[in-house]
Structures are given as structure tokens and as C-alpha cells.
Amino acid sequence: MNRVIHHRLIQIAIVIAAVVPMVLRTQVALPADSCLTQAEYEIYEMILTDEEPLDELDAFIKSERPDYVIPRLKLLVVSNTTDPNIGDSHGIDTERMPDSIDLETRKAMIADLERRESCSLEDKFSAMVPVQIITNEELDSFEGDEYGMFWSNMREKFGPSAVVHFSRVGFDETGEYGVLYYSYSTGGLSGAGYLMTVQRTDKGWRLCYANMIWIS
Structure with missing residues (x-):
């Protein structure tokens, strides 16, 4: 499975590195021809610098593999296309969202998410995290001719890195809440996928x- 972590970071595919969880909360510059919204870019940036899900993943990895040394990342490699495969296979349902949000609002977010088409992602982030945007074809090329070569090929090119995937964001009717799928991996057995619920504040x-859907 592609996706796992270490010190803080995120489905659009991303290979990341350099994890120093510092972030500049300046506004993300929206590409003129992007079908992604300003809010979606801001949410992606926020997730790329959030520590909580990655701490949870770190703890799980250490409990299952005490001798495993979690790499200190120096780059985030992100797929340039949002994940179009949103559905039951990702565990996208209202029960994976907080009960503090009423059911109709949760349903509206999921319905909006399922209507959205895959979009191209550009590196328009202001967070102080090195990000490399690459195509899914480039990611696939790291598989090589032999099974299990993906991560060794990735590290040869990018060094200690993580791969991140984002989906589009589904919003409620007011635009206060959003939901999306996000995955993060740093090795064949060090990754996880989440259903993320976010809220707009002042x-x-x-x-x-962050509801963990899968882990490896």
C-alpha cells in the first residue's frame, strides 16, 4: 500500500519531505484556470501541516514494529490530480464523521463530495514544507520491473519522503464544514488513509x- 507517515504532513498524491511543523497562515494563491476552489487549497495546506493524524500513525507503527525507525522526512511528493475514486471503498459515510455535526449537514457534505470531479493540483501552498507536485504517471513509474521497488526508487530520487493523496472537498450548504479523503505514506508498511472533517473559523x-479508514 502506498501511504504512511512520520512527523506531520498529507490525496492528490504527495511525496513529502522535511517535516518541521511550522506553517505560515497566509492566503493560498489560487491558479487562474483551476477547477479547485480557494477554500480547497486552504484546507489542503492546513492538513499538510497538521500533526494530530501523523502522531496517531507514528504511535501505531511503533506499537506494531518497535524496531522500526520512522524516517525524518525532507520532502512531500503530492499527486497533481485529486483522487477520483471516492465511494464505499474509501469508507465515506456519515458514521465516520463527528456526531456534533447534525446528520443532514453530514449527508450534504458527502453528497457534494460525490458530485465533484477530479481536478489538477498545483503547488500554490505557502506552508513552510517542501512540496513536490508530480503526476500519477510519474508515481507509477517508480514501481519498476520488480515487486516492492516503489519506495527504494522513490528514496533514490527524492530522499526521505512521503506520498500524499487528496480527494476534492465536499461542503455543506453554508460552507462552514467540509469533508475529504486524505492518505499519507512513507513506506510499504507505514501509511494510513483518513476521512477528514474540517470547519471554517474566524x-x-x-x-x-480525522477518522482512520485504513492503516498499514
Whole structure:
């Protein structure tokens, strides 16, 4: 499985590195021809610098593999296309979202997410995290001719890095809440996928809840 972590970072595919969880909360510059919204870019940036889900993943990895040394990342490699495969296989349902949000609002977010088409992602982030945007074809090329070569090929090119995937963001009718799928991996057995619920506040977007859908 592609996706796992270490010190703080995120489905659009991303290979990341350099994890020093510092972030500049300046506004993300929206590409003129992007079908992604300003809010979506701001949410992606917020997630790329959030520590909570990655701490949870770190703890799981250490409990299952005590001798495993979690790499200190120096780059985030992100797929340039948002994940179009949103559905039951990702565990996208209202029960994976916080009960503090009423059911109809949760349903509206999921319905909006399922309507959205895949979009191209550009590196328009202001966060102090090195990000490399690459195509899915480039990611696939790291598989090589032999099974299990993906991560060794990735590290040869990018050094200690993580691969991140984002989906589009589904919003409620007011635009206060959003939901999306996000995955993060640093090795064949060090990754996880999450259903993220976010909320807009006076200070910007914040992570309300991260429900772990899968882990390896």
C-alpha cells in the first residue's frame, strides 16, 4: 500500500519531505484556470501541516514494529490530480464523521463530495514544507520491473519522503464544514488513509475530526 507517515504532513498524491511543523497562515494563491476552489487549497495546506493524524500513525507503527525507525522526512511528493475514486471503498459515510455535526449537514457534505470531479493540483501552498507536485504517471513509474521497488526508487530520487493523496472537498450548504479523503505514506508498511472533517473559523480552517479508514 502506498501511504504512511512520520512527523506531520498529507490525496492528490504527495511525496513529502522535511517535516518541521511550522506553517505560515497566509492566503493560498489560487491558479487562474483551476477547477479547485480557494477554500480547497486552504484546507489542503492546513492538513499538510497538521500533526494530530501523523502522531496517531507514528504511535501505531511503533506499537506494531518497535524496531522500526520512522524516517525524518525532507520532502512531500503530492499527486497533481485529486483522487477520483471516492465511494464505499474509501469508507465515506456519515458514521465516520463527528456526531456534533447534525446528520443532514453530514449527508450534504458527502453528497457534494460525490458530485465533484477530479481536478489538477498545483503547488500554490505557502506552508513552510517542501512540496513536490508530480503526476500519477510519474508515481507509477517508480514501481519498476520488480515487486516492492516503489519506495527504494522513490528514496533514490527524492530522499526521505512521503506520498500524499487528496480527494476534492465536499461542503455543506453554508460552507462552514467540509469533508475529504486524505492518505499519507512513507513506506510499504507505514501509511494510513483518513476521512477528514474540517470547519471554517474566524482564524481559518481547522481539523474537527480525522477518522482512520485504513492503516498499514
